Every structure is written in structure tokens, then in C-alpha cells.
Amino acid sequence: MLRRAVLQTFRQGLAQSFFKRNAVSLSETTVTHQPIETSDEADEKSVSKQKPGDESGNTVVVAPPEFRFMYPEFLPDPAMERRNRLKEKLERIDMLQRRSVVEIPEFYTGSVMAVTVADANSPNKFARFVGICIQRGGSGLRAWFILRNVVDKQGVEILYEMYCPLIQKIEVLRLERRLDESLLYLRDALPEYSTFPLDMEPERRLNNSVVPINPLKVKLRPRPWLERWERQNLQGVEDLNLPQRFYDKAEKVAKPWEKYDLMLQYRKTIPAEEQEKIFADVHSQLQQQEFKRKIRRRRGTD
Amino acid sequence: MLSIVFHKRRRLVRRLFFNHEQVRTMSRVKRRTTHPPYWHVLKNNQRQDEKISSDNLRFVREVIQDKYKNKSPIKGSDLDIEKKEWDPKTKRSGVIARNIGVQHMWEKDGKKVVCTVLHVLDNHVIRYVPPEEYAKSIIGAKVFRNRKPLGCLVVGAEAANPDRFTRQYCSLFSEVGLLPKKRLARFIVTPNAVLPPCTPLTAGHFVIGQAVDVYGKTIDYGFQGVVKRWGFKGGPASHGATKFHRRGGTIGTGRDKARVWPGQKMPGHMGSERRFCRGLKIVRINMKYNVIYVKGTVPGPTNSIVQIFDTLLPRRKFTEAPPHPTYFPPEDGTLPQEDIWDSSLHVFGSPSISV
Numbered sequence: 001m002l003r004r005a006v007l008q009t010f011r012q013g014l015a016q017s018f019f020k021r022n023a024v025s026l027s028e029t030t031v032t033h034q035p036i037e038t039s040d041e042a043d044e045k046s047v048s049k050q051k052p053g054d055e056s057g058n059t060v061v062v063a064p065p066e067f068r069f070m071y072p073e074f075l076p077d078p079a080m081e082r083r084n085r086l087k088e089k090l091e092r093i094d095m096l097q098r099r100s101v102v103e104i105p106e107f108y109t110g111s112v113m114a115v116t117v118a119d120a121n122s123p124n125k126f127a128r129f130v131g132i133c134i135q136r137g138g139s140g141l142r143a144w145f146i147l148r149n150v151v152d153k154q155g156v157e158i159l160y161e162m163y164c165p166l167i168q169k170i171e172v173l174r175l176e177r178r179l180d181e182s183l184l185y186l187r188d189a190l191p192e193y194s195t196f197p198l199d200m201e202p203e204r205r206l207n208n209s210v211v212p213i214n215p216l217k218v219k220l221r222p223r224p225w226l227e228r229w230e231r232q233n234l235q236g237v238e239d240l241n242l243p244q245r246f247y248d249k250a251e252k253v254a255k256p257w258e259k260y261d262l263m264l265q266y267r268k269t270i271p272a273e274e275q276e277k278i279f280a281d282v283h284s285q286l287q288q289q290e291f292k293r294k295i296r297r298r299r300g301t302d
Numbered sequence: 303m304l305s306i307v308f309h310k311r312r313r314l315v316r317r318l319f320f321n322h323e324q325v326r327t328m329s330r331v332k333r334r335t336t337h338p339p340y341w342h343v344l345k346n347n348q349r350q351d352e353k354i355s356s357d358n359l360r361f362v363r364e365v366i367q368d369k370y371k372n373k374s375p376i377k378g379s380d381l382d383i384e385k386k387e388w389d390p391k392t393k394r395s396g397v398i399a400r401n402i403g404v405q406h407m408w409e410k411d412g413k414k415v416v417c418t419v420l421h422v423l424d425n426h427v428i429r430y431v432p433p434e435e436y437a438k439s440i441i442g443a444k445v446f447r448n449r450k451p452l453g454c455l456v457v458g459a460e461a462a463n464p465d466r467f468t469r470q471y472c473s474l475f476s477e478v479g480l481l482p483k484k485r486l487a488r489f490i491v492t493p494n495a496v497l498p499p500c501t502p503l504t505a506g507h508f509v510i511g512q513a514v515d516v517y518g519k520t521i522d523y524g525f526q527g528v529v530k531r532w533g534f535k536g537g538p539a540s541h542g543a544t545k546f547h548r549r550g551g552t553i554g555t556g557r558d559k560a561r562v563w564p565g566q567k568m569p570g571h572m573g574s575e576r577r578f579c580r581g582l583k584i585v586r587i588n589m590k591y592n593v594i595y596v597k598g599t600v601p602g603p604t605n606s607i608v609q610i611f612d613t614l615l616p617r618r619k620f621t622e623a624p625p626h627p628t629y630f631p632p633e634d635g636t637l638p639q640e641d642i643w644d645s646s647l648h649v650f651g652s653p654s655i656s657v
Contacts, residue, residue: 081603081604081605082403082603082604082605084402084403084421084604084605086402086421086591086593087402087403087405087419087421090405090419090588090591090593091405094405094650095650097650097651098650098651100651101650101651101652101653101654102654118412118654118655118656118657119657120657125656125657126656140405141405141406141407142406161406161414163406163650164408164412164414165408165412165648165650165654165655166408166412166654166655166657167654168654168656
């Protein structure tokens, strides 16, 4: 009974948070950017949900449903042939151990970040790179993200492995999301969209509960391009202004039935019950780590 | 870690002299069977849909539990056979484990290392076959044809419900008082490394930094063409090639012998073969979960069963005595260290590496 109730609220919370956070990406026609702040959103973000006690009187701690978007690397690779619960558990323990040493903040594709890495070939032995996150992937200790910037008119992309011990610090200078999950089209866009000053200061957010979605539409350079962007249904790109034959070919090649394919979605995701278990396990540890970091910051040792 | 995204090129090793004799002798050998050898006892029960009531089912379970009550764990001091000294020529028992996946770890200089995670299942020694008896068996006679015979330890892993096995199979274990195991294996041991039946084998049997050999059955690819199976280049994708993109091409000269040589590389079944990965280094042992992390990869897909034993590569063998004949938890009740790391690896809880 309790499990069903917990599952229902988890799923509802998931749907609610998804709709509130991704209000812009769902509507294709109008682009409205409204950071909706409601009291329960603010509560959900800061405090973990405490379910009413069961018969024995123990409280069941459930992680907030946003964890699925904030920490996607804790979810394993959904391919069933290669899954093993014990190995995932051990990997999670190692990930949390590493997170206790280095703060890996919440970030999304489209956030501007700065990463400091130990480098034997640099003058100070540390190399710092600032860039926009154009893609993130991998699960477990293999999780990675790519940062892009334009330095001296040369586009540079660096792939960082999140749990590599050479990484000294990861800072999020601007936390925001874009209209697409992958910003690889920035490679074919005008360079000003990928340029960020290397001495950029971290920006303070006015509204801490909702991650803003930047509705920026990027202008691409004239063709040739690295990929066929007209076939990828991109939201964050201005009108491509291509001859009609490109769009006709794109329609021929398109797979419009995939959005109705439930089994495809099922195979690509971890079921809600498992996600709940994983994040409940991880949530308490992450909270403790954040608490310790806050104390250290207040004392001024950082 | 810092990598501009590019793909590794595989270097093709070209064989200058092709040894036809070796290929011909091995081409007649049957490499795969779907049935066990004829001297094995029938293992799995023909499941009949027996309609028993839930009360009777509960009773059957109670009987099973009574019959296979847990024996008290074997201590090192209880060994019947007198403890013999370890010497460099000793062969210890091996262990049955499951390959549960691959994890990335980092060394102290920041270099990434791909490690395979092996979960040592609940291994128990079933029985010991002395050298004289083993040399008379079919396999033993082949192995020790021109050598001094050694003994053989039968080890089982993964206890299961006796209902699913036949009576003859369960009798192999009931003499020892163990629940029947899903998987059995034989390890060749010298007489001074013998273990009594019912001895548990755990991850502590191995030492950090030692080299092990892992035996497994490779991934089954099924019937595969010549390009994937043998690495042929096939034909051009365009430029007018008619129906010749992934085919083999010529299979003989027409002059030499005027026929196709046995062992000619052609499409066929690929994979599901016995292979050994030799000399893999153990970099981490987790005593709580009975898990070993081994540097490198291991034959077989994820969640397949493998056998691990001390390496036979001469330069990587033991110089000091390992837990001989196997590891026993300390008798004064102190728990062993839960997570043991090799000195070359970076421990995750320790501060970031600064070069």
C-alpha cells in the first residue's frame, strides 16, 4: 500500500516537475519563458519528501523526482544483457566516494562551466578551461561531458570524464538549459554563439528553485555543414532557409512513428521503481556531503 | 581523460608465412558441443507440471531445509589433512566466478585502466580425486600422458533448489551435505594443496597484485560471414562491384594440390569457444561482497561464468607464499580489511591527483 502510494506520488512529482521545468520545450509554436515559482516546487528542491510513516512508525525517505535530471549518471545503461545489480551498487559507492572529495555540481547541456585539471605540461601544473556544455553522456564512472569554446578564433572542444581524479574543480558559471538536449550544431553556428570569456565570473541566480531555459535560436553559417541539421528536428536553431528538396528528402527519411513506440521508450529507460530505489539510496549520502561542504564554506576553509 | 575525440586504429598483423600443417590438423577438431560428456550424470529435471497443494509444497521445503542444514564453517585449525608447506611448484585450487561487468579505474599518475569486475560465487569444495585415480580417467590420462600425475579438486558454485535437478546429480552433493550447485569445475592441484570437502573458497583466496589466468567461453556471435569472422576486406562498396561487397573471393590457386585446402577460412559459427586470458593482474579485492577487480578484459559476455586460477606464466608466478591452501578468516573474530587496493591505483575517497 505504502509502496503504491509512494510510487504514485513519485510519478506525479516526476510529471509535475518535468512539465514545469520543460514548459518551453514541449510547445513547438509559441516560445514562452516563464520561470514558474510555486511554493511546492521550492519545497521539493530543497527538502527531501518525507512520506507519512507506515504501520511500524518509520518514515520512508524518498528522493525528489528531479534527481533523475540532476544526476543522470547514477542511472545504469538500460541494456538488459549487460545489467548486474551488484556491480551497479559497487559503482555507486565509488561514485559517492569521489563526490565526497570533489564537488560535482548540477549542470545541464547549455550551462557554461569551468573545469580545473592537473596538467604536467602547464606552467602552473593546473589547466583551467571555460566552455559551454554541448553534450553529456555515459553512466556510472564513465560519465563524461564536452565543453566548447572559441579561443583565438579557433573552436576548441574538450571531453572531460566526470570522475577522473585529475579533475581538481568543476564550477558552473551559468546554470541554464537550452531548447535541445545536444548542442552539436554550435560547430556549424556563427562563432559568437560559442565564445565565452576565459575569465568569466560565476553568475548568481535570482531564482534558485527552477533552472531557466534559454530560448535562444542560433544562426548557422552557410552550408556545407557537418551534419544534416534539417533532419534532426532542432528547436534551438533559426530557420535554416534551405531549398525545398532538402525538407522533402528529410520527410522521406523521417521516422514519425517512433514517438508512438512505447517499447522503444521502455527499452531506453530504467523503470520508475528502480530509479526510486537508486536515488533514495544516493540521496541521503549526497545531502550529508552538501551539509559538510556548507559548514566548510561557512568556516572559510574553502 | 583529456581527449580530443578520435578513434584508435587497429594495426593489421600480416602473416608472411602461413603454416598450412597446423591449420589442417586443427580443422578436424570439434570445437563446440551442445551436450555434456557421456560420463556426466544427467543434471536437469524434466519439469512436470505437478499439481501439489501449498501445504505439501511447504512441507517439501521444510524437508529440504532439514536435510541440508548449514554446517559450521570450516576453520583453518580443523583441516584433517596435515598442513603442508608451500613451495614454488605448488598448484593451488582455482575459483568459479561470474563476470559482472567492466569498471574504469585510474592509476596514481592519472592513467585510466579498464578493470573487469569478477564476483566470486559461493564456492565449496565437493571432493578430491587423488593423482592415481585421476590419471586413470579419460581426461586425466590425456593431460598426464608424459608427466607426473597430479590430483584434482572438484569445486561447485551457486547453490540452488534441489527440485530442479535429478536425484543422481543431487547425490554428488548429499554425500558432503551441501545444497546442489548449478555449476561444477575441476582444478588440478598438487597433493600438498588439497582441501577437505565443504571448504568455502572466497575472494580472499587471492592476493593483491598477483597475476591470474581466467578461463571462459567467448561471446557467441552465431553464424558469421568471412569479414567479421576472419577479418577479410571484402570488395569495393561502389565503382560497379556486382554482388561482391562482403564475400571471400578466391579460395585456392588452381595449381598447388588443385583443391581447396582443409582449414580454408570460410563463413561459419563464430564464438562460444574456450579461451584463456593469461597473466591478468588483480588490482582490488572487496572482501565484504566477494568481488575481485582484474586489470584487463576477460573472455565471455557480462554475467557469464568464468574460472580463475593462479597464473602459469613463469615470470609472474608467486615468489612469496600466498594463502595456502586457501584463505580462512582469522579465528580470533577480527574482520579482515573490507576493501583492499593495489598500491598503483588511485583510491576514490582520497584527494585528487596533482601532477
